[in-house]
Amino acid sequence: MTEVVQLPLAHRRGHQAQERATKLRAGVVGLGKQALEDHIPGLLSSDGAELVAICDSAGDVVREQQFRLGVPGYTDAEAMFMAEELDLVVVCVPHSEGRRIVELAASSGIHVLKEKPFATTVTEARELVERCEKAGIHLMVTLQRRFNPIYTSFTQLADQIGTPFMVDAAYTLHIADPSEGWRGRTEQAGGGCIIDMGYHLVDMLLWYFGLPDRVLADMSMSARPDRNYDAEDTALIHFSYDSGLYGSLLLSRFIGPKSEQIRLIGNKGIVHLERGRIRRLSNDGQVVESLSREQAWPSAAVSQINHFCRVIEGMRENVSGPSENLAHLAFIQSCYESARSRAHVNPKELL
Incomplete structure (x- = not known):
């Protein structure tokens, strides 16, 4: 059964009181090292996006991080996409899981910032290109350099x-x-x-x-x-x-x-x-x-997220x-x- 861990409303508001309403609403799927050390700190420092939900298949990890971050947590990405009004999602999952999460996001009209690699084979990459184009979503692969x-x-x-x-x-x-x-x-x-x-x-x-x-x-x-x-x-x-x-x-x-x-x-x-x-x-x-x-940490992650927000808004070219x-x-x-x-x-x- 899908586990959804919700914070008390007052606790959530306390953490988000200072956020600008104009920011794009972002979720994160996969709470491994890359997400915790780069992408989540980048979102917390971003001018263009705000972190509003997290997801990981490990319930204990979700519980720990959702209270630390003050956002609702999920153990199923599809449930998060259905429950939250997301503009974009950062996907940091094992490579074999990437296609499924990207396709779920595309079906929900959610833009994707995908931790590398984009896909595992040329065939899979071609099919994901077609899926993203058909859904009308932007996808950008995380290439910080x-x-x-x-x-x-x-x-x-x-x-x-x-x-x-x-x-x-x-x-x-x-x-x-x-x-x-x-x-x-x-x-x-x-x-x-x-x-x-x-x-x-x-x-x-x-x-x-x-x-x-x-x-x-x-x-x-x-x-x-x-x-x-x-x-x-x-x-x-x-x-x-x-x-x-x-x-x-x-x-x-x-x-x-x-x-x-x-x-x-x-x-x-x-x-x-x-x-x-x-x-x-x-x-x-x-x-x-x-x-x-x-550079001050996490400068590269912040730059990347801000650039992707501008891609979504039509202000920047999608370089990856x-x-x-x-x-x-x-x-x-x-x-x-x-x-x-x-x-x-x-x-x-x-x-």
Whole structure:
């Protein structure tokens, strides 16, 4: 039976007394780490939206958070969509559950801010594109780096290094037990580090350089042979373009310390992008110029939510909508197909 946990009216009003009536009404489905540490704080600090309801399949989590936040809680998303007059919903569920929640929101005319990935396969992505278009809702995938001036400066600096010919990218972090939780199981996650954490670096590569013409990938599920999991913990992906540009992408949920970088090498210099810093260097490694950013938490999450509110209101372009994310799934699916076949795959053919 669906559990609906309602707060006393006076308690709810006390928490919401200062909220502006003009804000868009937002719900959150999935109360994991990403929601609790990024999206909910972002909503609480947003000028465009207010948090009015939460949902998670775990009743104890709902009870804890609904009293802390002063909003009603639900254990069933459909029940929340029916009971609450929502303008948008932030969806942070296991990847296998994403499609169902998006379709429920679309049926209710609720706009969706979807935690990455957009979908688990190209076919699923195409079907969700059609569903969102038919329902007339906006969907935006959470790709926070698109709202960070460090990352938006990349193309400006890249124009100053002559003809680029190589890309070296990596995103690694250490998780002691890759089998822990639903992310260790392909059935729920759709894959491992490529489709999950790797989605951000895939987005950067496609944003800056477009979809490659060839992909060759290798991956492992053997970082912890004493554990049972089938979602890749590490992947090395080689990609190339007919233009002559080529590169590699290292992704890992086991290789520490946490690091993220993209280096673009041209015949007149290098652009080196890291989390919080971007530099242009000469080919011998001397720094020509550097830009860094110190941001207050949770600045990126707030910027993303405010941008999505303006997308809904018709004031901003949706930079990571359903159609735009088809290419992401084509790249990711080509990695898995290449790893299985041990051959190059053209991701453009998947579209």
